[in-house]
Amino acid sequence: MITIAVTNQKGGTGKTTCSVNLAAALALAGKKTLLLDLDPQSHSTISLGIEKNSFTASMYDVLIGNISLPSTLLKTEINGLFVGPADINLAGVEFEFVTRPNRENVLKNVLTKIIDIDVCILDTPPNLGLLTINSLCASDYLIIPISVGFLPLEGLKRLLDVVELVKERLGAKTKLLGTVITFYDERTRLSKESTEEIQRFFKEKCFKTVIHRCVKIAEAPSHGETIFTYASKSRSAKEFKELGKEVLKYV
Ligand SMILES: Nc1ncnc2c1ncn2[C@@H]1O[C@H](COP(=O)(O)OP(=O)(O)O)[C@@H](O)[C@H]1O
Numbered sequence: 001m002i003t004i005a006v007t008n009q010k011g012g013t014g015k016t017t018c019s020v021n022l023a024a025a026l027a028l029a030g031k032k033t034l035l036l037d038l039d040p041q042s043h044s045t046i047s048l049g050i051e052k053n054s055f056t057a058s059m060y061d062v063l064i065g066n067i068s069l070p071s072t073l074l075k076t077e078i079n080g081l082f083v084g085p086a087d088i089n090l091a092g093v094e095f096e097f098v099t100r101p102n103r104e105n106v107l108k109n110v111l112t113k114i115i116d117i118d119v120c121i122l123d124t125p126p127n128l129g130l131l132t133i134n135s136l137c138a139s140d141y142l143i144i145p146i147s148v149g150f151l152p153l154e155g156l157k158r159l160l161d162v163v164e165l166v167k168e169r170l171g172a173k174t175k176l177l178g179t180v181i182t183f184y185d186e187r188t189r190l191s192k193e194s195t196e197e198i199q200r201f202f203k204e205k206c207f208k209t210v211i212h213r214c215v216k217i218a219e220a221p222s223h224g225e226t227i228f229t230y231a232s233k234s235r236s237a238k239e240f241k242e243l244g245k246e247v248l249k250y251v
Pocket residue numbers: 010011012013014015016017018043126182183184211212213214215217218219221
């Protein structure tokens with residue numbers, strides 16, 4: 001199993017959108033895929049059509065040790081795509097883990113219980129707290145969605161520094177798979193300029209597929225659907241299929 005953390009401590013860069021639709025693209029390409037929602041806001045869970053009160057155990061119960069990960073996983077509408085749901089209790093992990101030994105590697109240890117899955121995507125919260133650190137420690141690769149606009153690289157140096165620190169101090173092995181440019185709008189010069197800036201900085205570590213700003217992709221979550229069922233002919237569906245193809249080379 002290859003584990004990919006989708007991360008960026010800035011909110012609203014497209015982490016959840018990329019996690020959900022990339023996971024769906026990989027499942028549709030025949031990979032048995034797991035999406036673990038590690039954000040207390042539960043947006044990945046909700047985006048996959050799973051209602052808040054429809055499950056009894058969440059990733060919180062898994063991390064705290066109340067229940068095993070396999071028995072928490074839920075099926076989704078997409079064949080071969082499973083989700084480990086989040087709920088608001090996850091917000092307490094930060095505090096509840098304070099005295100726990102090896103608290104940065106809890107998720108990594110939990111993932112050893114998973115068999116028969118090809119790829120596991122981790123959707124992370126918009127901060128560099130313990131859930132994100134656990135995701136860095138548990139992952140083989142990182143995908144960083146970056147929204148184009150004013151100062152697109154702002155904050156990324158801090159993220160890259162934290163990744164290095166986590167590798168040095170905690171023995172994490174994660175590697176940057178690539179950055180994904182999101183919210184691209186070809187009508188604006190700012191989009192073009194900040195894309196060039198991102199590509200100059202990350203060079204070959206920037207996925208070729210660019211995710212354009214698109215109304216359909218913003219609408220899909222409130223219908224509890226991925227872009228592939230909500231608007232299969234949309235530009236976003238094509239883009240996430242392409243991104244999936246790029247990622248498939250590694251899984
Ligand atoms: N390419 C896009 N075009 C238009 N809206 C988008 C796009 N990507 C994400 N959104 C919307 O922007 C908001 C933030 O995206 P989200 O994926 O939740 O970011 P994050 O998880 O990084 O906070 C959501 O409402 C989402 O539906």
